[in-house]
Amino acid sequence: MAEVLRASKPLPRAFYERSALLVARELVGKVLVHRTAFGVACGRIVETEAYRGPKDLAAHTANGRRTPRNEAMWGEAGRAYVFQLYGVHWAFNAVTGFLGEPHAVLVRALEPVAPFELSEARRGMSAERRELMNGPGKLCAALGIGAETYGVDLCGTSALTIVEGLPRARVARSARINVAYAGEWAKRLWRYYEAGNRWVSVKPRD
DNA sequence: GAATAGATTGTCT
DNA sequence: GACAATCTATTCT
Numbered sequence: 001m002a003e004v005l006r007a008s009k010p011l012p013r014a015f016y017e018r019s020a021l022l023v024a025r026e027l028v029g030k031v032l033v034h035r036t037a038f039g040v041a042c043g044r045i046v047e048t049e050a051y052r053g054p055k056d057l058a059a060h061t062a063n064g065r066r067t068p069r070n071e072a073m074w075g076e077a078g079r080a081y082v083f084q085l086y087g088v089h090w091a092f093n094a095v096t097g098f099l100g101e102p103h104a105v106l107v108r109a110l111e112p113v114a115p116f117e118l119s120e121a122r123r124g125m126s127a128e129r130r131e132l133m134n135g136p137g138k139l140c141a142a143l144g145i146g147a148e149t150y151g152v153d154l155c156g157t158s159a160l161t162i163v164e165g166l167p168r169a170r171v172a173r174s175a176r177i178n179v180a181y182a183g184e185w186a187k188r189l190w191r192y193y194e195a196g197n198r199w200v201s202v203k204p205r206d
Numbered sequence: 207g208a209a210t211a212g213a214t215t216g217t218c219t
Numbered sequence: 220g221a222c223a224a225t226c227t228a229t230t231c232t
Contacts, residue, residue: 087215
């Protein structure tokens with residue numbers, strides 16, 4: 001896998017300049033990579049969710065809301081939208097669509113990819129554990145994603161990128177997680193995950 | 207494996 | 220002041 005990563009280039013901007021639903025589906029199987037002074041940590045994307053403001057009431061950009069926090073969602077596709085919730089956990093999104101279209105894809109779970117050392121140290125557990133990066137907050141902790149990566153360009157030479165991954169199994173879909181407040185929008189099947197993958201966060205009940 | 211409760215703080219109204 | 224695109228420990232089956 002390490003060789004695969006070295007040979008892989010970041011996904012081009014054109015990849016992100018499409019419907020969030022399409023990008024969410026196609027991100028499954030790709031590999032998220034973060035290089036820092038401490039080393040490299042990465043994971044294969046196995047679960048995503050699409051957020052499509054201003055109509056989508058589950059999105060931070062619902063009803064055209066635009067604040068310092070969600071500014072990145074209004075910007076260029078292919079950049080990172082990182083936010084903190086519950087004051088402690090970080091979550092990572094890839095901005096999608098065209099300029100002025102505040103859409104993004106939340107990465108909800110990763111399958112560990114070697115080298116594991118840095119992720120294991122950051123999470124204080126072995127890569128054998130299902131909990132290493134099977135949730136939005138957990139994967140950000142494992143990869144060291146935080147305030148410093150806000151708005152970073154995923155398509156350039158940044159420390160944070162997404163590269164072509166390994167073949168994937170069937171991609172299944174379900175309703176998004178923890179967005180009950182969005183009413184009818186919460187029922188949309190905008191969560192995508194690799195069928196049968198043990199690293200998916202919440203067990204699908206489809 | 208599944209369900210439940212409590213933690214905890216930045217962000218926006 | 221209310222709430223949040225969550226996590227962890229705990230308590231069950």
